[in-house]
Amino acid sequence: MNMRPEESQQTYLRLLQKRLDVQAVLMLPESPFKEGAYYLIVAKLPEAEGTIRRILFQDQLIMEQWISIWQLEKGTVYGLEEKLAHMLACAEILIDHDGYMKQMKQKLFRLSDSLQKKLICREYSHLVLFFHQAKEWLQQGLALDAYHAFVQALHAWARLIVYEMGEHPQAALWAQVKQLDSSVYKLYEELSMNAETLEKRIELLVLAIEFAVTSRMKESVRFLIELMEAKAGPWRLQELMNHPAVQEADIQIPALIDKMVQRSFIQEVVCPDDENREQETCFILLS
Structure with missing residues (x-):
């Protein structure tokens, strides 16, 4: 039975x-x-x-x-x-x-301050990385590759917004972001559904994302700044990339370092390598 x-x-x-x-x-x-x-x-x-x-x-x-x-x-x-x-x-x-x-x-589901900083830094680094890739492919005339990278950049931006609000991203991410920041939701909607040509839709995003990358940098890289403050003296790139907290959080260090140098958050210095008789570029925080 x-x-x-x-x-x-x-x-x-x-x-x-x-x-x-x-x-x-x-x-x-x-x-x-x-x-x-x-x-x-x-x-x-x-x-x-x-x-x-x-x-x-x-x-x-x-x-x-x-x-x-x-x-x-x-x-x-x-x-x-x-x-x-x-x-x-x-x-x-x-x-x-x-x-x-x-x-x-x-x-x-309670974001501690330290975890929130880490997750924000991760998503910001992905935003920077995918935005850089998208611009490169756009300049090379690779519209579909640029489109894919812009979609990934917007998803990183969306998750960044969610973490900034102290929430966790939901499966229906864009429905969540629509309630938190309608302007970013509209950018994604324009990229996905606008009747303009693909190249035109992509070009409309560049300035908006460029502004987000620039204006959000100081708060978004706070986790990395505090990590670098824990050590006196310069950091080698590999040393930062191999740090356990960075690896676990999947933070894209090379993408962040370039932007932080451009904005004078950090400075490049030369670290001598006596063993190999070479000079390596290292990074120190600027106060």
Whole structure:
């Protein structure tokens, strides 16, 4: 005799409740299938992270996605991947040993000052990088490549705005940005839907993004400035790029360094390399 979906799901959850490797279980409001349920399972061991299973349990379709406690703890320091953040925001907690997940959701969705600075710096560096690429391809007459880079630049700008407001980007990013900064939303709308030629639509963006890059720089690179202040003396480019906080946050250091030199936030100096008898360009902060 087939069990009703509700009974099957309760049996499934009771089995998860007893497992020693399961810390919490959440249910997503929507499943990618017409029938069945979608569960997000928080594991105590990192080995389970990334496991995705589509199973039949007592004739009922179930989707499992496993994440780890380590992945969530890391997210409180470096930020969560946007898709996972959206899933956690929407999910209902069904099993929560020791109240762990309730506390973790509060931590994950409260941006600390240090994490906010880091995420803003990351998105700003991506904005600068993609904008530079877009201008280069535009000058070479590669309109489609320039268009793609401008779309990426606008997405970085959109996420930057969201983080500036102390929020996390949602899956429907542009619906979110429309409420926070309608002018940037309109730029994206113009690029995507304007009846003008592709080249004309792209050209209209250049001045707007150039102004954003210039006007936002001081606040957007504060994380990098504070990192450089922690050390007396010059920084080598590779030293900055290899810094654990920079690597974890995916900050595009070369793109930022060029702009910061142009705006006199930092200065290029020569660092002698006695071992190789070479001279390397290094960078120091200007007060």
